[in-house]
Amino acid sequence: MAEPIRKLEHIAYRPLAATQACAGGHKAVMPTFSEQAYAFVVEYIKVHGPISGELVTNAAKQAGIRPSDDRAFGPIYARALREGLVQVIGTTIRTKGHGTGGARVYVAGGLA
Numbered sequence: 001m002a003e004p005i006r007k008l009e010h011i012a013y014r015p016l017a018a019t020q021a022c023a024g025g026h027k028a029v030m031p032t033f034s035e036q037a038y039a040f041v042v043e044y045i046k047v048h049g050p051i052s053g054e055l056v057t058n059a060a061k062q063a064g065i066r067p068s069d070d071r072a073f074g075p076i077y078a079r080a081l082r083e084g085l086v087q088v089i090g091t092t093i094r095t096k097g098h099g100t101g102g103a104r105v106y107v108a109g110g111l112a
Helices: 007-012 014-029 033-048 053-062 070-082
Strands: 086-093 101-108
Touching: 033 053, 033 070, 033 086, 033 101, 053 070, 053 101, 070 086
Parallel strands: none
Antiparallel strands: 086 101
């Protein structure tokens, strides 16, 4: 029987658990998701920026780049930011969050 997780540990590792859950799930649906999504996101922001990540994600899905869960795009944006190919220049109202704030606005790296 699995050992129960203490409540504080469970709360502390929630973001990690979500990342791990999304990390492999998209590969079952689209084996080359990470590579295709990364190339699309970087190029789309370069051509259409400044633009919110939600709009870029929607465009990728319309182009046929569809993970099993939209959260799989999170590591794609993180990599592009880490590698300096995109930058966050602000936030805007979310389209998927019922009008709440916090959607990041991206531009190609070096333009902010």
